Amino acid sequence: MKIETIFLRELRIPLIRPFETSFGCTTERRILLAEIRAEGLTGWGECTAGEHPYFSEETVDTAWTVMLTELAPSLAAGDVAHPGKCPQIFGRVRGHRMAKGALENAVWDLQAQMDDVPLARLLGGVRDVIPCGVSIGIQSSIELVMAEVEKELAAGYQRIKLKCKPGWDLEVFTAVRERWPSIMLSCDANSAYRFRDSKHLQSFDKFEMLMIEQPLWADDFYFHSMLQKQLQTSICLDESIRNRRDALAALDMESCRIINVKVGRVGGFSEAIAVHNVAHERRIPVWCGGMLETGIGRAHNVALSSLENFTLPGDVSASSRYWAEDIIEPEVTVSSAGEIRVPETSGRGFEVKTELVERLTVRKETIRALELVL
Numbered sequence: 001m002k003i004e005t006i007f008l009r010e011l012r013i014p015l016i017r018p019f020e021t022s023f024g025c026t027t028e029r030r031i032l033l034a035e036i037r038a039e040g041l042t043g044w045g046e047c048t049a050g051e052h053p054y055f056s057e058e059t060v061d062t063a064w065t066v067m068l069t070e071l072a073p074s075l076a077a078g079d080v081a082h083p084g085k086c087p088q089i090f091g092r093v094r095g096h097r098m099a100k101g102a103l104e105n106a107v108w109d110l111q112a113q114m115d116d117v118p119l120a121r122l123l124g125g126v127r128d129v130i131p132c133g134v135s136i137g138i139q140s141s142i143e144l145v146m147a148e149v150e151k152e153l154a155a156g157y158q159r160i161k162l163k164c165k166p167g168w169d170l171e172v173f174t175a176v177r178e179r180w181p182s183i184m185l186s187c188d189a190n191s192a193y194r195f196r197d198s199k200h201l202q203s204f205d206k207f208e209m210l211m212i213e214q215p216l217w218a219d220d221f222y223f224h225s226m227l228q229k230q231l232q233t234s235i236c237l238d239e240s241i242r243n244r245r246d247a248l249a250a251l252d253m254e255s256c257r258i259i260n261v262k263v264g265r266v267g268g269f270s271e272a273i274a275v276h277n278v279a280h281e282r283r284i285p286v287w288c289g290g291m292l293e294t295g296i297g298r299a300h301n302v303a304l305s306s307l308e309n310f311t312l313p314g315d316v317s318a319s320s321r322y323w324a325e326d327i328i329e330p331e332v333t334v335s336s337a338g339e340i341r342v343p344e345t346s347g348r349g350f351e352v353k354t355e356l357v358e359r360l361t362v363r364k365e366t367i368r369a370l371e372l373v374l
């Protein structure tokens with residue numbers, strides 16, 4: 001395809017309620033979108049970088065700079081034979097995977113429209129519906145957690161994940177498990193513990209959780225491997241898995257028994273599919289993580305989750321859990337069985353509300369393909 005124009009925009013959108021993890025609290029999202037025009041069609045991608053470099057090194061501002069000065073010009077400079085070629089086109093730029101992912105995913109979004117197939121099908125998806133869970137942030141009291149869990153279970157969600165950190169763990173798990181002894185439960189520490197906390201982490205085993213997500217350092221495999229030997233509960237890695245090679249290393253070292261695939265964290269759909277595939281070959285289940293995305297990133301997560309090895313409920317949940325009004329229509333909704341239906345229409349299957357996007361935009365840049373007049 002011949003790309004004509006790339007628009008980068010930053011939107012500011014308040015979350016309907018704050019989301020707190022072990023690394024901080026988010027009340028308003030700064031959303032960076034890539035809009036790519038080619039052959040009369042428009043593809044959209046969402047950058048999952050955070051406002052601060054707390055989850056990963058990237059931020060909205062680093063992604064903005066790298067997309068504007070490096071990635072978008074490279075993409076606009078030539079023909080893109082297939083979206084799977086994007087990693088090669090971006091190959092000179094080291095890191096900045098969330099920035100790369102936003103652009104690459106917009107190209108996949110475009111390609112699906114050009115081929116007139118659902119994005120899920122273009123990615124190799126096989127599911128009609130995907131199983132959904134929720135991630136419940138750190139709250140100011142146990143009562144508030146209980147109320148959240150109760151509400152989400154009533155809505156049908158199949159798995160509850162509790163954000164945790166030292167001082168916000170055993171008491172919370174005890175309260176939730178006493179009230180709901182058999183629900184699918186997990187926790188996510190976002191690297192809040194250290195290897196010396198091994199004994200403490202062993203005491204999580206009695207809650208019979210599906211997994212404990214990223215207990216230790218974001219750049220570690222070795223100590224997770226040592227820790228996994230001491231735990232009955234499966235470790236799931238999130239932050240540590242940046243690409244297919246990391247997944248291979250982690251699985252060979254037995255650093256985890258489950259992998260959270262986030263399309264932004266690994267740099268786009270190509271690498272997300274590659275991570276999915278190596279896990280699948282080793283019979284390691286994966287699930288799709290979330291990064292408080294708007295409908296564009298959410299639609300892309302739904303499409304990715306339709307791949308065969310996404311057997312566990314993901315952190316892909318209804319638009320209304322995050323936004324007063326999402327920027328897509330229809331919004332993403334979850335059935336009472338805790339499932340999202342994978343769209344069967346061409347492309348991402350959710351229309352972008354361009355007027356709303358325009359209204360929420362706080363900065364915008366345009367990158368045009370060079371017109372070579374010979």
Ligand code: OSB
Nearest residue numbers: 055135190289290291292293315
């Ligand atoms: O670690 O999975 C995480 C949100 C922001 C940053 C990191 C994480 C999360 C979540 C929320 O858990 C998932 C979601 O509901 O989008």
Ligand code: MG
Nearest residue numbers: 188213214238
């Ligand atoms: Mg996580």
